[in-house]
Structures are given as C-alpha cells and as structure tokens.
Amino acid sequence: MEPVHGGLSSLKGAYPEMQRMCEKVRPKDNYRYFYPILYRMQVVAGTNYFIKVHVDEDKYVHICVSQALPCNGGECSISGIQSNKTLEDPIDYFPLGTK
Template identity: 35%
Template sequence: MQTFIFVAVALSVACLVESRNYGLAGGLGRTKNATPQTQRLVNSVRDEIIGQLPLGYDREQPLQLTAVSYRDQVVAGVNYFIKVETGFNRYIHVRIYKDLRGDASVTSVQLEKTLYDPIEYF
C-alpha cells in the first residue's frame, strides 16, 4: 500500500512538472519569440486586423504589422495570441484562429499594449 501511494505521488509530481514546462491541454502555451511562420500568419489576415482597428488608428504613421511574440492554444484548431508592433513602439495583441483545414481568421484585437505587457487569454 505504501508503495502504491509513493508511486501515485511520484506520478502526480511528474505530471505537474511536465504541465509547467508545456502547459495544460487547452491552456495557453508559453510565450515564444515570433517566427517567420508567425509573421506569415499575421500577413495572411492583415486586412482583417486593419478592419478591426478604430478609424484613424494609422493616421499619424504608415501602419506596419510586425509579429513580436506569441502564445498558442490547441483547441479544434489553434488559437494564436500574437503581440504585434504597429510602428513607433505601438503594440496590439491579436487573436487569430486557424482551423484544422488551415484557414485563419482574426477573432479579436486588443489596443494600447506595450512591449512589456504579457500576452494573456482574451
């Protein structure tokens, strides 16, 4: 019986350690630096992102959309939560859903973010 309890506790601790390294299924993964694939994803939905920005958002500058970092969430497809620089140290967070067929769409955009704001579920 003591051996069973020891094994159960050891497995529980191992699972806890693994979940901290990789995140829970359905939970947000750790923050990672943007990759060329992340930038391609942002580029593929550029018009949708711009469509969710308030009128005049890019009035003072040419609008760039540069992926900086991201977190992902595996669901029936993947949700990408991406920090995007829009130019002159202005940042937004963009949530993009990519379905199992590979089709991507913008789910939500958060404005007035900084480089140091953590990427959280929204």
C-alpha cells in the first residue's frame, strides 16, 4: 500500500540509493556504522523518509530525512533523530526536529 498524502507508507527494505542519501546527511556522532535497513515514507510538500539505521552491534537510531521537491532543488537534510532504538522497535512518525 502506498502512502496517502500526509500518511506513512508500509514498511520497506532499504535500497542502495537510500544508503547514498543517508551518507549525505550522516550526523557527526561517532557511529560505528550507518547502514539504513528499513524505512517508511511520508509524502507532503516533498518527502519525509523515516529510516531505521544500524549504528553499532545491536544499536539502531531512527532518522527522518526530508527531501525537497525537485522544483525546489531536491536536496535532502536530516530533520529528526531518535536514539536508543532496537531492531524490533517500530518505525513511526515522530515530530521533526526531534533529537
């Protein structure tokens, strides 16, 4: 099921382009790795990607990457992050700007 405008999509596996996007917005924190594994997306005036990222042995963070519309440059920026996540934690919407 694809997202309804403003709602979250179903859970999807990350793909190679998602890794490139995450590397562009990777925070300066000392994460051992930064591998996206699952994501959900939200279509608004652009797209928000809520991504589960593997950062250490059994540690994960959830990040929100906002991508502007192509007519606005299509740039990506990290707009929120939740720490101390596990593989089992569901990826849900969280307020942008969350650190």
